[in-house]
Amino acid sequence: MKASDSTLRGVLAPVLTPFEADLSPSAPRFVRHCRALVAQGVGLAVFGTNSEGNSLSVAEKRALIDALVEAGLPPSRMMPGTGTCALPDTIELTRHAVRAGCAGVLMLPPFYYKAVSEEGLYRSFAAVIDAVADPRLRVYLYHIPPVAQVGIPLPLIERLLVHYPGVVAGLKDSSGDFAHTASVIEAFGAGGFDVFAGSETFLLQTLRAGGAGCISATANVNGGAIAASAARWQEPAAELRQSALDRVRAAFQKRPMIAAMKAAIASGAGDEGWCRVRPPLTELDAEARRGLDADLDAIGYARPTLAA
């Protein structure tokens, strides 16, 4: 199996997006968090599902990419989510990401219309790639049927790889079904197509099958440990490490996960502003937060301090 030489292999976080009191994105908090992630060996899949990425406007996302680059964070470690419902928005964001030097983009299919044809999905991705028309573009397809409802079928991947070899670079599988992840690696991995599990739950399995790593929400709050597990997956202690990762994830997953992760960062960084989410999400209420704290304390979890 031929591995790609991408700078994006390993562990990435769909970076949580902090907000100011007026619910505008908080660039200083965002930069600080990203710096801490990179220092832990975690790549920056900004504007993913757990980033509340689809609750942000194109202008807000462009500005946040610019803030990261201006702060000196490495575009070689960035894979911003750029897929939206509207073709011109996806083109604009993707173009901006490529010009900023981002090593890749994570692209949702257009997700408002349901039960669309494979031909329609093909045309959606092709139209973006053709419009951006930049040899530096690397597209990672984002398969997340539980949320987007619209998925990325295997024949679509095959067709895109035939027409855009080198550009269509991989896939994030958030189906929650490892058999599906394995089938994508089996079908396309040998060609250097990088398949990422959608959570660290499947990290070991994915790496053993020849996948590239994982892009996981909890990398926001347990990034160092997940990155270490990925780096040392062939060691005998790998299973033990995986169990430790699973315990942390379980504590966050018992609650609305985005709000729970933000609460943990708020506690660790001593900054309650981190708790804010944009509607339609809501922050944890006091009782849910106490429950989270109790669960995290019970497993000896250390909250992120955002120290890079």
Next chain:
Amino acid sequence: MKASDSTLRGVLAPVLTPFEADLSPSAPRFVRHCRALVAQGVGLAVFGTNSEGNSLSVAEKRALIDALVEAGLPPSRMMPGTGTCALPDTIELTRHAVRAGCAGVLMLPPFYYKAVSEEGLYRSFAAVIDAVADPRLRVYLYHIPPVAQVGIPLPLIERLLVHYPGVVAGLKDSSGDFAHTASVIEAFGAGGFDVFAGSETFLLQTLRAGGAGCISATANVNGGAIAASAARWQEPAAELRQSALDRVRAAFQKRPMIAAMKAAIASGAGDEGWCRVRPPLTELDAEARRGLDADLDAIGYARPTLAA
């Protein structure tokens, strides 16, 4: 039951959006079609689901509203769809529609995140209404669970009506379940809350129950007949008219409906450019179009000429 005095009662079309060869919106075709609809007594629910509204950028939608107003079409008959995934986009579009004089806006809930709380949905609508802060704003809630997946539960309507009386003006029910429509009319209709069926299939039932009319895809291609049925719903011939509407709808509904309606307009107006759709949708292939033509001819259907 107290009826509202809105200029939007009756029949509205989620106006089809025509495109140029480069897939940019075709303002001249759009204006011509809207003029023909208004002449038939059909209101303009532009940027709905059947408008491919969610495939358009905010800038494109703003420009199309401006084109209609500049062409002299009456904002008193406009109810643009303004609900998107991202709060700032929904605010920007809603503000633009109000300032353009649109009598109302049709607002989807944010639809990317699934299984969100009623509190989160409440905050989404409240944040838009508070930010627009214009006494002219009239919000029609858009309940379309088969597509958006995220619906508008009755307790949410109640809460919005308590906090924003006069502003929250009605609802479009595209659940496809008339029992649900009836329950919304029963619960809120007496207060002047205008409930629209999501298709003319339920037009008679909705009007008999005290609803305001329908906002229906097929009003794009059968507007005059649907508007006449709505105006004369108390006449003895109403059932017969309803059956005729149902036959036309059935012919379109047997195919991908947006592409089928565009094909019928292309034929009627002698303008094949009307067939274009944006990805992820696809136009009818030749065989599907022959089938549509045969079905329409069999029921003596006259294609729209777009003559106003």
